[in-house]
Amino acid sequence: MSKHHSAELRRTPSGPWVIDTRDLGRRAGLSRRYHRTVTTEGDFGLDLIRLAPGEEVEVDILAEAVVEGVLITGSVAGPTTAECSRCLDAFTGEVEIRVTELFAYPNSATDESTDEDEVSRVVDDLIDLEPAVRDSLLTALPSSPLCAPDCKGLCPECGGKWADLGPNHTHETMDPRWAALQKRFGGTEEEN
Structure with a gap:
């Protein structure tokens, strides 16, 4: 299946992590700040540490129109639940992660020259932040969390x-x- 044909099969994103980019009008240089509170659902994290399910996460991002798509930069912050990798006690904390992601416009040079999983895509003028947040979170969270540094x-x-x-x-x-x-x-x- 060609990339062009697979683009037609892309599902329109929906949900609390979706940002509408129509305000940017695909004009390079325009930007818009988005601030919202999202309640986490599902599994956001690693085996021993994750964003606390059902808790509010603060999303503060800047969407900038660039020639090839929409560049998202900003932060996501929220409470975590974890299990200590040494003593196995449950504990809570906070995490703030940086998110930087390019969402390619359909039929742009970036869209045409990259595989589906290499770069995120703008679909029907919407971008879904959830996969970018998950990826950033996985690299930001410690793989062996500790309840205290001297545990x-x-x-x-x-x-x-x-x-x-x-x-x-x-x-x-x-x-x-x-x-x-x-x-x-x-x-x-x-x-x-």
């Missing part, structure tokens, strides 16, 4: 949180090579 995690023996176990927490370990002797003669290495 000590869990004891590998009993699974207790080091923060709750105290500094004297230990487990008696025995070299497996001595286990047979202990069974035969009893006691521990320190007693013998």
Whole structure:
């Protein structure tokens, strides 16, 4: 299927992340600022950290008409929910990400010379910010979030949180090579 034919099959975007660019009139140099509050739906993030579902996210962007399309720059900020990668405790936070994305006009040189997944597209004078926000979010969020920078995690023996176990927490370990002797003669290495 040719790129030109696939452009005809593109679905008109809809939803809270969609921006109408008709005000720009495809005249390079014109710009418009958009500020809106979007409630998150679905999965925006990584396994251990994400934008909090059902929470309000602040979107503040500038849409600039350029020769090849609409350049979007701005920020998206909102609350996050996470699970600590060391101790597994749930915690909340905030994230602000920068978004920069070119949305190519149909039949522009950029539209004709790039694959469908390389550059976002303007469809029926509308742009859908959701994929660009998701992509920016994935690179901005830590892949191993921590509840605190000095989180000590869990004891590998009993699974207790080091923060709750105290500094004297230990487990008696025995070299497996001595286990047979202990069974035969009893006691521990320190007693013998």
